[in-house]
Amino acid sequence: MERIKLHDKEFKVIIPHSQIQESIKSVAKQINNDYKNCDTPLFLSVLNGAFMFSADLMKNIDFNCEISFIKLSSYSGTESTGVVNEIIGLGTELNGRDVIVIEDIVDTGGTVENLHDMLIKKGVKSVKICTLLLKPDAYKKDIPIDYAAIRIPNDFIVGYGLDYDELGRNYKDIYVLDPK
Numbered sequence: 001m002e003r004i005k006l007h008d009k010e011f012k013v014i015i016p017h018s019q020i021q022e023s024i025k026s027v028a029k030q031i032n033n034d035y036k037n038c039d040t041p042l043f044l045s046v047l048n049g050a051f052m053f054s055a056d057l058m059k060n061i062d063f064n065c066e067i068s069f070i071k072l073s074s075y076s077g078t079e080s081t082g083v084v085n086e087i088i089g090l091g092t093e094l095n096g097r098d099v100i101v102i103e104d105i106v107d108t109g110g111t112v113e114n115l116h117d118m119l120i121k122k123g124v125k126s127v128k129i130c131t132l133l134l135k136p137d138a139y140k141k142d143i144p145i146d147y148a149a150i151r152i153p154n155d156f157i158v159g160y161g162l163d164y165d166e167l168g169r170n171y172k173d174i175y176v177l178d179p180k
């Protein structure tokens, strides 16, 4: 579909599915090369946004590995602190593991920076970040974004796992807001 309407807004395709798949193959190739001598790395997929990317990425990974799915929460008690401070759903011991975080999109970098710091506190041996999308002009943090499949301008995008107010995650292309 070339155009979609989600709630009150219209979006048009900017990255077709075929281009997404090509970019994923290329990033997977780098990961395969970097981790070929590593003992059972652990991929940590950040839900909800990264679910589709994670599935396609993993189909292109050719070494033995594990994958876990996590959610991030910014709640402390009943109050949202605005800062991500908790990992939900982690059933795996992280101490001494080589971890590759799978994210949908890195914008200002606040989310991945917090997650990165939490993983270091849990005693991981190493942590690298793999994101489907990176907005280089918005990124303000120092931690390296080791693998970025696709770089995009500072626009609001949806599709392929990403939502606008929970709609749009199911579409296989990536769309940009198209104000009319």
Ligand code: 5GP
Residues within 6 Å of the ligand: 049, 104, 105, 106, 107, 108, 109, 110, 111, 112, 155, 156, 157, 158, 162, 163, 164
């Ligand atoms: P950051 O902490 O890097 O500023 O933002 C990361 C989070 O903001 C992402 O995980 C995502 O939930 C949301 N986000 C940032 N940019 C976009 C965008 O263009 N589209 C959508 N759907 N979500 C975005």
Ligand code: MG
Residues within 6 Å of the ligand: 046, 049, 050, 103, 104, 105
């Ligand atoms: Mg995310």
